[in-house]
Amino acid sequence: MHHPTRISTYKRFEWKQYIMTLEPITGKVLRIVPQDANRDEVISGKYKYDELDLSKLAVHTFESIDPDFYTDSKHAENPIIVTASNFGCGSSREQAPQVIAACGVGCAITESFARIVYRNGFDIGLPLIECAGIAEDVHKDDELRIDFGNEIVANVTAEEEYGCSPITKFMQALRKSGRLLRHLKENGGYE
DSSP states (O other): OOOOOEEEEOOOOOOOOOTTOOOOEEEEEEEEEOTTOBHHHHSOHHHHTTOOOHHHHGGGTTTTTOTTHHHHHHTOSSEEEEEOSSBTBSSOOTHHHHHHHHTTOOEEEESOBOHHHHHHHHHTTOOEEEOTTHHHHOOTTOEEEEETTTTEEEETTTTEEEEOOOOOHHHHHHHHHSSHHHHHHHTTSOO
């Protein structure tokens, strides 16, 4: 089994701030989603065609594999989800990252994403981080701190750090703006 790259035992230090670097995110692991969780498991097509209100759609997030997800997300402070590999595979549903964000999830960390989910997440302001083997090394309720500038996921609970894939400056700019359309408006369209 492939495990995340251990950087060092967690130590208290100041997180460096870089131009165009996202602020670090801290939160607790709400769920560890299994491998190959597809977009229809995130939000079933039977709901997405009849309902456009994300707050109503979010009630059904992950309901086929985790019926308590929505309720638990509403009682969690700064929830983060961790997923095994190939998260968001299957048919194209832009609502998948939208309902995850509507549940209050501030970040999704996974071993690998379907590319369309990755882009859709940043398009709406939900950061998605790739970190090899993360689903095997963290547990529900672990406190994580994501340092985008240094490409580190720190497991505060376990006092461990893992390397993660970098986020391009354009994707960081999307996240800072909060969504693609706002970014385009703020920057006069595409470059």
